[in-house]
Amino acid sequence: xxxxxxxxxxxxxxxxxxxxxxxxxxxKFLYFNISAIFISIFLKIYIFAQKWxxxxxxxxxxxxxxxxxxxxxxxxxxxxxxLKMTSYYDIDDILAEEEMxxxxxxxxxxxxxxxxxxxxTNKVEAGTHVEMPFWLAQELYVRQAVSIKVPxxxxxxxxxxxxxxxxxxxxxxxxxxxxxxxxxxxxxRLIGEKTIGPLLLVAFRTRYREVLIKAHTAASIVAPKHLxxxxxxxxxxxxxxQSSTAAFxxxxxxxxxxxxxxxxxxxxxxVE
Numbered sequence: 001x002x003x004x005x006x007x008x009x010x011x012x013x014x015x016x017x018x019x020x021x022x023x024x025x026x027x028k029f030l031y032f033n034i035s036a037i038f039i040s041i042f043l044k045i046y047i048f049a050q051k052w053x054x055x056x057x058x059x060x061x062x063x064x065x066x067x068x069x070x071x072x073x074x075x076x077x078x079x080x081x082x083l084k085m086t087s088y089y090d091i092d093d094i095l096a097e098e099e100m101x102x103x104x105x106x107x108x109x110x111x112x113x114x115x116x117x118x119x120x121t122n123k124v125e126a127g128t129h130v131e132m133p134f135w136l137a138q139e140l141y142v143r144q145a146v147s148i149k150v151p152x153x154x155x156x157x158x159x160x161x162x163x164x165x166x167x168x169x170x171x172x173x174x175x176x177x178x179x180x181x182x183x184x185x186x187x188x189r190l191i192g193e194k195t196i197g198p199l200l201l202v203a204f205r206t207r208y209r210e211v212l213i214k215a216h217t218a219a220s221i222v223a224p225k226h227l228x229x230x231x232x233x234x235x236x237x238x239x240x241x242q243s244s245t246a247a248f249x250x251x252x253x254x255x256x257x258x259x260x261x262x263x264x265x266x267x268x269x270x271v272e
Contacts, residue, residue, distance in 0.1 A: 092232060096179035096186065097135040102149040104129050109145065134183065138190050153177060154184065154196050161199060168206035172229045180231045207234060215241030 110123045124130065132140075140146040153160045153176040163171045173180045181200055188196040207230075214226060215238045230238060 092179065093182065095232075096182040097138075098133050099151075099177055099179065099183045100131045101134050101137045101151055101187065102129065102131055103137050103140070103146040104149070105146050107145055134186060138186075141190060148187075148191050150191065150193055150196075151177070151187065154187065154193070154199070156195055164199065164203045164206075168203045169210040170229070171203075173203070173207075173231050173234075174229060178232050181233050208237070211238050212241050214238070216245045 105124050105126055105128045108123060108126050132146075137146060137148055141148050150156075152158055155161075160171070160176065177183050181204060184196050184200045187193065188200075211230065211234050227235065227238065
């Protein structure tokens with residue numbers, strides 16, 4: 001289990017701190033008001049592991065745009081937790097499961113002619129290669145009706161891995177998968193692909209810094225071109241970073257530090 005401790009800085013600084021402790025490993029984050037988005041992405045990528053042998057120490061300071069990370073060398077296996085049901089009210093989670101995955105039918109399936117509209121038999125023979133949405137594939141996979149292949153952009157031989165390793169900040173992840181991180185965690189848990197987790201971490205760790213730097217420096221009126229390269233999760237980070245920067249600049253420009261409560265301005269009615 002993991003524990004969290006929150007230390008809230010004075011409100012005018014816009015800075016918060018969170019410490020996440022997982023099996024003896026402590027994670028400390030300093031941030032503006034983007035905590036919920038960042039923490040959710042980070043935990044999805046690495047803290048869904050069932051077995052931890054890798055100790056990671058990360059410190060983020062958005063005040064100075066610093067990013068320091070160190071990782072011990074005693075790396076072990078990363079095993080994934082069983083499948084987690086989609087959040088009923090989370091639209092992004094639902095859309096992430098709409099991503100198509102390649103699959104092969106292990107058994108003949110009847111009344112599924114939707115996969116081949118030209119087939120009058122209205123069935124799919126065993127060994128047929130199809131693409132289906134993840135939400136359907138995972139149900140059939142659990143029932144051992146299909147086998148699922150890793151999507152091309154997660155494949156160990158795909159050039160996407162080399163591009164991420166060389167310069168992750170300029171890779172067009174949105175064109176590959178709008179929900180690259182969420183979907184990557186889901187497919188890795190389902191099929192037990194151990195190479196996807198480290199890939200997601202490398203991509204997010206590199207691109208996170210670039211996203212926040214651009215969010216703090218780019219003009220808020222004109223949408224920069226690099227937004228077309230960001231995934232849905234990264235776009236939320238960018239927008240939250242711009243919002244936090246605008247709030248911080250507004251505070252620095254001055255203005256009332258204290259606000260008078262509306263109840264203090266009311267006059268008591270005379271007692272008759």
